[in-house]
Amino acid sequence: MSKVPTTVITGFLGAGKTTLIRHLLGNAGGRRLALIINEFGDVGVDGELVKGCNDAACPEDDIVELANGCICCTVADDFLPTMMKLLDRPNRPEHIIIETSGLALPKPLVKAFQWPDIRTRATVDGVVALIDADAVAAGRFATDEAALAAARAADPSLDHESPLEELFEEQLGCADMVVLNKTDLIDAEPLAAVERQVEAEIRPGVKIVRAAHGVVDIAALLGITAAAEDDLDSRPSHIDGLDADHDHDDFDSFVVAGGEVADLDAMLTGMATLIARHDVLRIKGMVAVTGKGSRLVVQAVGPRIQHFYDRPWLPSESRRTQLVVIGQKGLDRAAIEAGLAPQLGSVAA
Numbered sequence: 092m093s094k095v096p097t098t099v100i101t102g103f104l105g106a107g108k109t110t111l112i113r114h115l116l117g118n119a120g121g122r123r124l125a126l127i128i129n130e131f132g133d134v135g136v137d138g139e140l141v142k143g144c145n146d147a148a149c150p151e152d153d154i155v156e157l158a159n160g161c162i163c164c165t166v167a168d169d170f171l172p173t174m175m176k177l178l179d180r181p182n183r184p185e186h187i188i189i190e191t192s193g194l195a196l197p198k199p200l201v202k203a204f205q206w207p208d209i210r211t212r213a214t215v216d217g218v219v220a221l222i223d224a225d226a227v228a229a230g231r232f233a234t235d236e237a238a239l240a241a242a243r244a245a246d247p248s249l250d251h252e253s254p255l256e257e258l259f260e261e262q263l264g265c266a267d268m269v270v271l272n273k274t275d276l277i278d279a280e281p282l283a284a285v286e287r288q289v290e291a292e293i294r295p296g297v298k299i300v301r302a303a304h305g306v307v308d309i310a311a312l313l314g315i316t317a318a319a320e321d322d323l324d325s326r327p328s329h330i331d332g333l334d335a336d337h338d339h340d341d342f343d344s345f346v347v348a349g350g351e352v353a354d355l356d357a358m359l360t361g362m363a364t365l366i367a368r369h370d371v372l373r374i375k376g377m378v379a380v381t382g383k384g385s386r387l388v389v390q391a392v393g394p395r396i397q398h399f400y401d402r403p404w405l406p407s408e409s410r411r412t413q414l415v416v417i418g419q420k421g422l423d424r425a426a427i428e429a430g431l432a433p434q435l436g437s438v439a440a
């Protein structure tokens with residue numbers, strides 16, 4: 092039996108992974124795909140956004156959500172049983188796509204493909220790293236040397252660079268292809284500088300593709316044939332030699348929940364203030380807006396907030412608001428909850 096090719100899509104919070112996958116589903120060209128979607132936060136938002144996108148290419152049964160933690164930490168408990176189930180199906184998918192959480196390290200996941208039960212039946216066709224060109228240009232992933240020096244003065248045992256820079260290097264170092272996304276948001280010169288920054292982190296020969304809204308040629312994306320699991324030694328990682336032991340203590344996540352929002356503008360304005368004040372990295376979720384029959388999707392990546400109505404609320408669903416908030420360790424949860432609370436009504440009994 093041939094091995095099922097699997098593509099691992101990695102990239103920091105909000106880089107555009109789900110957007111790219113939606114494009115992929117819309118242009119699957121008759122391929123039958125399965126998706127494994129991993130999220131750091133407790134509430135799965137991405138799965139909701141891709142369900143119903145193209146049921147011929149990927150019916151809902153073939154979309155598996157692994158929320159509440161990074162897939163790299165739960166390989167044995169979550170990922171392997173999920174893969175086995177997909178591979179055991181009488182009608183195996185033709186290609187499996189894995190969207191890792193924005194904080195996940197791709198290498199431990201690729202390593203899982205060396206497990207005997209998986210190795211004979213699936214292969215990593217490629218690791219695709221998405222880069223938010225706008226965020227890189229804004230210096231999101233550069234270490235603030237002054238802040239690092241101050242932190243080291245306070246704690247001499249501190250030996251690593253900023254957690255964001257470390258993830259940037261980790262995800263790029265494992266990539267077989269890089270998608271430089273959000274090119275619509277920056278000019279040619281800073282974009283070229285971002286590309287040079289990316290080139291410094293990737294292995295020789297890895298291709299960089301520029302994109303807006305995840306629009307990438309599907310044939311190139313799903314036909315890399317890298318067999319990455321056979322080539323792990325060439326992929327540098329900060330956790331090499333540490334027996335794959337790592338955690339995500341540098342980041343915090345929580346869910347703010349409530350009922351209907353009567354004044355959407357006030358909520359969005361309040362959210363923008365909170366994001367700036369508390370350096371929130373990511374907010375995403377669904378909002379029930381008073382008087383609207385459809386649910387509102389809210390997506391904030393750093394200071395940029397987008398929102399759109401995606402589909403009507405189903406009769407079986409309760410009209411409520413749930414927002415996942417992610418930031419670096421020490422995020423002031425109480426202040427953020429208190430800041431959003433006045434805009435969120437209580438959940439109907």
Ligand SMILES: Nc1nc2c(ncn2[C@@H]2O[C@H](COP(=O)(O)OP(=O)(O)OP(=O)(O)O)[C@@H](O)[C@H]2O)c(=O)[nH]1
Nearest residue numbers: 103104105106107108109110193273303304390397
């Ligand atoms: N302007 C612009 N916005 C984009 C582009 N790609 C994605 N976005 C927006 O960026 C936000 C985050 O996109 P997602 O696809 O959810 O990002 P993600 O990497 O899946 O996010 P996480 O799963 O939370 O890590 C959404 O509001 C998208 O519409 C792009 O190329 N240009």
